[in-house]
Amino acid sequence: MIIPQFQSMLLATRSGGQFKTSARWFAFQRKVISEVYGEFKDIHKLKIYLYLCKHYDSNLGMVKKSKRKINEELRYVKKVSGKIKYSAKVRKSLEWLEQEGFIERVSNHKQKWYRSKIRVAPDYNIKTKQFIPCDEFTLGTKELKEHKHGYIMVPFQAIRNRSMLASTSLAKRTWTKQRLQAFLLLYGYCWLEFYGGIDPDTVQIDAQGNLILSQRFCYALKRSHKDTVKTVASLIKDGLFIPVECLFEDGVYMGDVGTYSPAPNSNTLNRVVLRPKYLIAHKLDSAVMKLKKGNLRL
Amino acid sequence: MSLLQVQVENTVVDVEHDGYSTITIYGKPVDASIDYDPQQRARGLEGKSGMDVLQSIDMMDFEGNIAMLLRAILKDQQQPVPLRTGTYSIEVKIISSRTPLEIPLIGVLKSVIDGVNKEIVGNDVTIYEAVIKYSVAKARSRKILSRPDDLLSVNLYTIDAGIKRFVVGFDKVPIHVVPKVKPRLLDDEQQSLWWIYNEELQDQVATALINDGMQIPSGGPKRIDMTFIDDLVSKVDIDNMARVVYPILFNIGVSDDDVHSIYLVKQAQTGGQKSSVHVVVQ
Numbered sequence: 001m002i003i004p005q006f007q008s009m010l011l012a013t014r015s016g017g018q019f020k021t022s023a024r025w026f027a028f029q030r031k032v033i034s035e036v037y038g039e040f041k042d043i044h045k046l047k048i049y050l051y052l053c054k055h056y057d058s059n060l061g062m063v064k065k066s067k068r069k070i071n072e073e074l075r076y077v078k079k080v081s082g083k084i085k086y087s088a089k090v091r092k093s094l095e096w097l098e099q100e101g102f103i104e105r106v107s108n109h110k111q112k113w114y115r116s117k118i119r120v121a122p123d124y125n126i127k128t129k130q131f132i133p134c135d136e137f138t139l140g141t142k143e144l145k146e147h148k149h150g151y152i153m154v155p156f157q158a159i160r161n162r163s164m165l166a167s168t169s170l171a172k173r174t175w176t177k178q179r180l181q182a183f184l185l186l187y188g189y190c191w192l193e194f195y196g197g198i199d200p201d202t203v204q205i206d207a208q209g210n211l212i213l214s215q216r217f218c219y220a221l222k223r224s225h226k227d228t229v230k231t232v233a234s235l236i237k238d239g240l241f242i243p244v245e246c247l248f249e250d251g252v253y254m255g256d257v258g259t260y261s262p263a264p265n266s267n268t269l270n271r272v273v274l275r276p277k278y279l280i281a282h283k284l285d286s287a288v289m290k291l292k293k294g295n296l297r298l
Numbered sequence: 299m300s301l302l303q304v305q306v307e308n309t310v311v312d313v314e315h316d317g318y319s320t321i322t323i324y325g326k327p328v329d330a331s332i333d334y335d336p337q338q339r340a341r342g343l344e345g346k347s348g349m350d351v352l353q354s355i356d357m358m359d360f361e362g363n364i365a366m367l368l369r370a371i372l373k374d375q376q377q378p379v380p381l382r383t384g385t386y387s388i389e390v391k392i393i394s395s396r397t398p399l400e401i402p403l404i405g406v407l408k409s410v411i412d413g414v415n416k417e418i419v420g421n422d423v424t425i426y427e428a429v430i431k432y433s434v435a436k437a438r439s440r441k442i443l444s445r446p447d448d449l450l451s452v453n454l455y456t457i458d459a460g461i462k463r464f465v466v467g468f469d470k471v472p473i474h475v476v477p478k479v480k481p482r483l484l485d486d487e488q489q490s491l492w493w494i495y496n497e498e499l500q501d502q503v504a505t506a507l508i509n510d511g512m513q514i515p516s517g518g519p520k521r522i523d524m525t526f527i528d529d530l531v532s533k534v535d536i537d538n539m540a541r542v543v544y545p546i547l548f549n550i551g552v553s554d555d556d557v558h559s560i561y562l563v564k565q566a567q568t569g570g571q572k573s574s575v576h577v578v579v580q
Contacts, residue, residue, distance in 0.1 A: 035446055036363050036473050123370035126471055132370045136379065148362040148417060150355075194352045194482055202355075215446075216356050216474045224444045252484055288350075288484060 001229045003236055003243065006209025010272070013244045014258055019298045021281040022155035026054050027141060029121040030150035030188055033181050035219045038124045038131055041096060043177050047165040048074065048093045049102055050180070054159050056118045058140070062106050067091065067114040075166040089167070101133030120149060152188040158240075158278035181221055182231045186241060189217070190276055193288045196246040196253035196296060197275030203232065205243050205272040211236075239277060246273045247294060255294015262293070304506045306499045313503055315512050321546070321577045323503065327526045327564075328496060329538035350484040357409055360476035364413030364452065372418070372466050380420040381465065384456045387427035388414065389467075391451040392475055395437035399555040401448075403430045404544050405477030407560060408537045410452055412478065418454065418466070426457060428536050428562040432519075446474040496542050504549030514547075514579050518556025522547065523578040524563070527571055531564040539564070543575050552579060 003009070012018065028050065031037060040046040051074060052063045067090060071077050076087035094116070097103045101122035107115040120139050122131035137147055144151050159165065164175045189199040204212040211229055218228040235241050245257035248269045254262070262268040283289070284296060302313045312324040372379050390410050394401060407430040415422035438447055453467030526539050540562050548554070567573060 030359060031362060031366060034359070034363060036367060036471060123366045123373065125370040125374050126367055126468060127371060128374065130374070132373050148358070148365045148413070150359055150362055189355055191352060191355075193484070199355065214356075216476070218444070219446045219474045220359075222444055227444070251482065 001211050001233055003205065003209040003211050003233055005237075006243065009236075009243055010245055013242060013256070013297065016297045018242050018277070019275065020157065020278050021284060021298065022157040022278050023281045024156035025153050025280045026056060026156060027144070027151040028053050028154050028184055028187075029144070030152055031124075032121050033185050033188070033220055035222060036124065036126055038129060040177070043172070044089045044167070045093045045096055046177055046180065047175075048090065049097055050159065050184075051161065051165050052097075052103060052116060053118055054154070054156065054161075062115050062117045063103075064115065067094070070094075073161050073166075075162070075168050087167070100131040101135075102131075120144065150188075152184055153190075153280060153283075154184065154187050155276075155278040155280050158183075158187070158276065178221060178223060178227070179231055179234070182228060183235060183240070185217065185220060186232070186235070186274070187276060192253070192279065192283050192296065193286065194252055195273055196256065197244060197273035198241070200271050200273050203274045205274060207272065209243070209272075236274070241274050241276055243272050244275050244297075246271055249293075253292070255292050256297045259294030259297060300510060302506045302510055304502050306502045307495060311499070311503065313506060315507055315510070317512055318514060319579050321507065321512070323543070323546075323575045323577075324572055326528050326530070326573045327534065327539040327575050328499065328542045329534045352482040352484075354476070354479050354481070356474075357476045357479055360474070361409055361413035363473060364410055365417035367468055367471065368414065368418045368452065368454070368466050371468065375466075377466070380416065380418055381454075383420055383424060385458065386419055386425045386465075387455040387457050387462055388425055388429070389451075389453045389455070390428075390430040391469075392430070392432050393435045393449040393470070394432070394475065395435045395447050396475075397434075397555055398432055398557055399553070401475050401477050402554040403432055403557055403560050404537075404540060404554075405479070406430060406475055407562075408478035408541065409476055411535075411537045414452075414454070422535050422537075423533060425536055426531075426564050428540075429560070431559040433558070446472045448473060448475045450475055499542065500545040500549055504546050507546075507550050512550060514550060514552055516551065516556075518553075519558035520552065520556045521559045521561070521580050522552075522557055523561045523576075523580075525576040526562075526564040526574075527567055527576070528564075528573040529567045531566055534564075536562050536564050539575070543577060547577070547579065 055063050055065055057064060071086045071090050076090050078085045098105055101119060103116045104119055106117050107113055118139055120134040120137040122133045125132050137143055163171055186198055189202045190197060191199065202214045202217050211233060213225060213228055213232060218225050221228055247254045247257055247262060248271055250267055257270060299314055299316055304311045304313050314322040369379050388411065390407055392406060407428055411422055411425060411428060419425060435447060449470040450473050451469040454465045455462040456465055524540055524543060
């Protein structure tokens with residue numbers, strides 16, 4: 001599939017002003033999106049889980065969001081004959097997430113306020129099709145890495161409570177489970193130091209704007225290549241991911257096209273890389289990025 | 299049998315072969331650990347930045363999935379994770395429409411073992427036998443496929459006094475198999491430092507074998523057996539030893555595409571035995 005308006009998008013990145021930085025980020029566990037993992041029973045559970053991951057305070061070890069707050073921020077509140085009514089969907093989703101081992105309620109059940117914490121996502125028994133809680137691990141980026149639990153670094157600002165996660169008809173229509181998971185998984189392949197964006201072997205874009213995704217990326221989403229390409233193209237159309245021409249030297253990103261002149265005999269390759277609109281600030285400021293010959297045009 | 303003496307850097311390696319299927323390389327088996335682990339970093343191999351190594355994201359994820367699948371089954375059976383120390387045997391089977399050229403078996407065996415390491419088996423040096431078998435599946439159209447057409451089976455056994463006992467495993471799980479690949483380095487020159495001896499061994503032994511008339515019949519499917527014998531095998535990973543020897547076969551003309559099964563065994567040296575790697579291609 002050819003990305004619509006491809007050439008004008010490339011042109012626009014040359015003048016800058018396309019990308020936003022986010023100082024805060026949160027971890028979304030990679031194993032949740034995979035061909036050998038179970039399904040969230042419905043979209044509410046996925047969105048509420050993502051919301052809790054986003055607002056998890058690792059210093060406090062909890063999400064400081066009461067049920068009421070969740071209901072309000074995600075627009076589950078209804079007014080029935082003048083009275084405020086909370087949705088059973090939120091309650092049921094939280095119960096399901098707790099029961100399957102994704103979260104743990106940390107406030108006392110008798111207490112009125114609700115507090116939860118994110119757990120290391122449960123393992124999935126493919127034989128019995130059951131989630132098996134991971135009590136033996138504690139949540140922390142170092143511990144996750146040591147035990148082969150990958151995580152996706154998601155810029156805090158990339159996930160919008162109201163337009164993406166809320167229970168409004170617009171958010172429900174636009175942000176389906178597949179689209180949300182594709183969105184997160186794209187961030188999982190984003191590595192600015194090496195690629196200047198998303199791994200170009202996973203998301204391949206040729207000079208004509210032809211979009212090809214790796215098989216494994218599609219399988220992880222449990223979708224066909226055709227379906228997934230459409231989803232990714234729609235994310236590009238909405239400006240959430242932007243194709244950029246980048247220079248690679250010896251297979252490693254060295255800067256955006258136009259930000260430096262490569263030496264005439266260098267092993268330089270011009271590749272189109274898909275870059276998320278929201279970038280994590282400390283990644284851009286890293287020592288490695290400062291050593292690049294060119295730079296990443298914000 | 300003919301015996302060759304091969305100069306590798308400043309050592310001489312004795313190599314024996316039968317001209318068409320067996321090779322014995324005498325001396326301690328060499329291992330090639332390419333893990334960029336903290337220990338190696340501590341040995342001064344880390345670059346300036348600390349952000350210099352990028353493992354393949356797909357491969358890391360695949361290894362994590364292998365660990366998860368086995369751990370879930372073990373926990374469901376109330377078994378301790380990681381398993382108690384012992385002697386282990388691992389058997390991997392792949393059914394795929396992709397060819398072994400696309401998913402080289404030696405690399406798949408390595409990524410599966412790395413997935414099992416630490417999380418399932420406390421330390422992969424306790425794996426004394428490793429087998430991988432491939433069979434071809436009919437290709438389906440990849441464009442419309444929403445599930446991987448690789449089917450992977452991984453089964454783990456203990457070996458106790460020669461008796462194999464099943465511990466945990468799964469059969470024919472649709473998962474996209476990812477072989478071990480070298481990580482990307484920001485500074486590629488780093489890598490070359492570590493490989494000189496191994497590459498030299500692979501080149502020199504292969505050249506000597508070819509010059510002496512060794513010729514493995516072309517075509518497949520082939521089965522490769524490797525037996526590593528040494529008094530210190532308990533300390534060396536079986537897959538890492540295999541990864542040093544395997545390129546010799548490649549250099550004398552064995553194509554990944556033809557290799558449909560690999561059997562690795564490591565054995566402690568018994569009286570009178572010399573340290574060696576014994577390879578049979580059939």
